[in-house]
Amino acid sequence: MSQIATGAKSNEFKAIPELLDQFVVRGSLISIDAAGCQKEIVKKISSKGADYLIALKANQRAVYEFSKVHMADKLHNENKIYDEFDESHGRLVRRRVFVAEADPGFSQMGWTNIASIAAVETISKKKSDENINCEWRYYISSKSHTDPEIHKYIRNHWSIENNLHWILDVHMGDDANRFQERNATLRWLRLNALQ
Numbered sequence: 001m002s003q004i005a006t007g008a009k010s011n012e013f014k015a016i017p018e019l020l021d022q023f024v025v026r027g028s029l030i031s032i033d034a035a036g037c038q039k040e041i042v043k044k045i046s047s048k049g050a051d052y053l054i055a056l057k058a059n060q061r062a063v064y065e066f067s068k069v070h071m072a073d074k075l076h077n078e079n080k081i082y083d084e085f086d087e088s089h090g091r092l093v094r095r096r097v098f099v100a101e102a103d104p105g106f107s108q109m110g111w112t113n114i115a116s117i118a119a120v121e122t123i124s125k126k127k128s129d130e131n132i133n134c135e136w137r138y139y140i141s142s143k144s145h146t147d148p149e150i151h152k153y154i155r156n157h158w159s160i161e162n163n164l165h166w167i168l169d170v171h172m173g174d175d176a177n178r179f180q181e182r183n184a185t186l187r188w189l190r191l192n193a194l195q
Contacts, residue, residue: 017044025050029143031157034059037140043112046142052113053153056138062109067138071119074100082151093124097151106140116145120154 016036026049032041034057045052056064075098082097098119106114118139125132143150 016041020044020048024048029053029153031153033157037063039110039112042114042140042142046113051142053118053139053141053143053150053157055157056140063106063111063140064138066103066105066109067117067119067140068136070103070105070117071098071100071138074098075119075121079145081148090128091124091126093122095123095151096121097154099145099147099150101145102140111140113142114140116141116143116147116150118150118154120151 016032016038017040020030020041025045029051030045031053032055034055037054037056037060042052042054056067058064079098079100080096081099082095084095086093086095098121099116102114102117118141120137120139122135122137123132124135139154141150141153143153
């Protein structure tokens with residue numbers, strides 16, 4: 001485990017390449033949320049011999065919209081690799097994952113090694129509520145659209161957010177804790193030892 005503090009006028013996408021330089025990632029899959037959806041980060045991951053799966057949001061509007069349009073006519077059984085129901089935490093969720101080969105237009109936009117686009121539909125209903133929510137999320141990946149594990153990569157990415165960060169943020173007040181960096185490393189080591 002490693003961490004890099006960002007400067008007062010900096011952000012995650014400037015720190016991610018520095019963090020990647022600390023590790024040998026060849027042959028690994030790097031998953032990053034939308035804050036890391038940057039052309040230079042994708043290029044850095046590819047140059048180190050790793051694959052990537054990166055969430056898309058409107059912070060990169062061109063690639064986000066291009067992905068939505070690209071996937072619009074591919075949301076059918078031929079491209080569906082996952083369709084399951086999950087009932088936990090007081091809600092029923094149906095997740096469907098569609099994956100298609102990336103359009104050559106992505107590389108023309110300056111994105112490195114995009115091989116596939118994934119669209120994830122999440123339909124959920126809380127047991128205590130009559131409302132049904134539907135959300136679509138999109139991902140770019142250097143993994144082939146024929147890789148049957150793409151849905152697992154996506155779920156594993158979110159399990160970090162849901163299982164680890166939620167516990168740290170909600171139960172342990174990690175976001176509000178302003179400890180010094182040298183003490184932060186010791187704290188993270190203690191937390192890892194508990195797992």
